Amino acid sequence: MKKILVPIDFSPAARYGFEFAEWLTVADSNDLIAVHIATSPPYEETLSTDHIQRFKKDQKEAILQHLKRFTTPYPDHNEEAFTRIQNLRCEIRYGQVVQEILAAAKEEEVDMIVIGTRKKHSLWDHLFGSVTTQLLIQSSIPVLVIPEGCAFKPIKKIAFANAITGEETTTISYLEKLAKDWKADLQQVFVNTMPYDFLHNKQEVWEVPNQELGTQTINMVRETKLEHGLDLFTAQQDIDLIAMMAPHRDRLQRFWHRHKRNAVAYHTHLPLLVIPAVDK
Numbered sequence: 169m170k171k172i173l174v175p176i177d178f179s180p181a182a183r184y185g186f187e188f189a190e191w192l193t194v195a196d197s198n199d200l201i202a203v204h205i206a207t208s209p210p211y212e213e214t215l216s217t218d219h220i221q222r223f224k225k226d227q228k229e230a231i232l233q234h235l236k237r238f239t240t241p242y243p244d245h246n247e248e249a250f251t252r253i254q255n256l257r258c259e260i261r262y263g264q265v266v267q268e269i270l271a272a273a274k275e276e277e278v279d280m281i282v283i284g285t286r287k288k289h290s291l292w293d294h295l296f297g298s299v300t301t302q303l304l305i306q307s308s309i310p311v312l313v314i315p316e317g318c319a320f321k322p323i324k325k326i327a328f329a330n331a332i333t334g335e336e337t338t339t340i341s342y343l344e345k346l347a348k349d350w351k352a353d354l355q356q357v358f359v360n361t362m363p364y365d366f367l368h369n370k371q372e373v374w375e376v377p378n379q380e381l382g383t384q385t386i387n388m389v390r391e392t393k394l395e396h397g398l399d400l401f402t403a404q405q406d407i408d409l410i411a412m413m414a415p416h417r418d419r420l421q422r423f424w425h426r427h428k429r430n431a432v433a434y435h436t437h438l439p440l441l442v443i444p445a446v447d448k
Contacts, residue, residue, distance in 0.1 A: 169279040169349075171199040175269050175299075178204070178238055181316040185284025186239060188312070188439065190256075191320045192282070196349060199255045202239050203272050205265045206231055231260050266302045273309060282312045304414065304442050310342075313440040323350045323439075327407040329398060330356045330386055331415070337380050338446040339413040355405060356386045359397030395436065402438060411441040 174189040176182045186202065193200040208224065235258045261268045273281055285300040303311050328343055330336055340356075347354040358374070372388045391397030398410060 169196055169198055169346075171201065171276060171278040172280050172282055173201045173203060173269070173273050173276060173278040174282045175265075176202050176204045176235060176238060178234065179284070179286065181284035181286045181314075183238075183284065184316055184318055185282055185314045188284075188314045188318070188320045189282035193255065195322075197255075198279075199257070201257050201259060201272070201276055201278065202235060203259045203261060203269065204231060204235050205261050205263065205268045208262055228260050232258060235260070265299050266306065269299075269303065270306060273307070278309065280310045280312055281307060282314065284314045284316060287316045307442075308444055310441060310443045313442070315437055315439070318437060318439060321408065323352050323408045325405060325407045326350075326352050326354045326409045326411055326441075327398070327402055327405065328354060328356045328411045329394070330358050330384075331413070332358055332376065332386070333415055335415050335445055336413055337378060339411075339443050340378075340381060340384070342443060343411055352408070355407075356384060357398070357401045358386050358388050359394045359401075360388055360390045361392055361394060361397070362390075398436070407438065409439045409441060410436060411443060413443050413445055415445045 169192075172189050172192060174186050176186060189200055192198060206228075239256060239258060259272065261272060263271075269281065272278075281303060283300055283303065285298070300311075300313055304313070326343060326347055328336075328340065330340075343354055346352075370390050374386045374388050376384045376386050378384050387401060389397040389401050391400060401407070402410065
């Protein structure tokens with residue numbers, strides 16, 4: 169990774185997302201772009217064009233100052249690493265939140281979006297998707313979701329939730345490189361939700377052949393729900409980050425896979441990295 173984008177809405181959740189992105193910047197010497205998506209307030213029709221332009225300029229400057237204060241380390245963050253961050257840039261954009269985040273990511277050619285997400289979600293979010301879930305659906309680059317309250321700690325163990333669809337080769341290669349850069353251990357887990365044999369043979373280790381990567385070791389866990397199986401495995405293995413792939417699907421399959429991915433995003437207390445499948 170060379171460049172990270174972190175959306176900021178000034179919420180407590182955004183604080184956790186930013187601090188996580190900040191530490192990744194220190195660890196890998198990345199460029200870090202903090203972006204706030206603002207909406208333009210309505211203007212009185214009687215205002216002149218000059219007054220409106222002046223108002224917009226003042227508003228943007230006020231938001232930018234707020235953003236700069238938000239991205240300044242707290243006094244209790246005395247770690248020397250924070251004082252060495254020179255490659256942080258703050259930006260303001262106007263428009264629809266998800267579309268502008270994706271546009272900024274494309275224009276800046278970032279390698280990853282890091283976003284903090286709230287613990288509680290409204291009915292509207294569940295029906296139509298929060299900003300985070302919409303990013304997971306639409307982004308063509310990896311999105312790292314940081315749950316509110318998840319303080320940064322070094323990533324030493326990554327669990328890849330492998331659905332064993334046959335499309336995972338590029339995702340596994342990406343994660344192997346990321347694990348090497350982070351000096352982390354990568355483990356693969358498959359949650360088998362088939363409704364049989366839950367009382368016996370709860371967990372197994374499978375050896376799955378892969379023509380490009382060689383035989384892959386996959387930990388199989390039986391649970392009725394994906395998120396519960398991941399809970400079991402991550403607790404047993406002391407996992408620091410869960411990774412999932414967003415595969416190519418037809419409309420019905422995309423809906424079903426999105427449902428499972430969002431269930432994990434809403435449920436997990438660990439960082440969640442969602443990696444879009446690469447077109448072949």
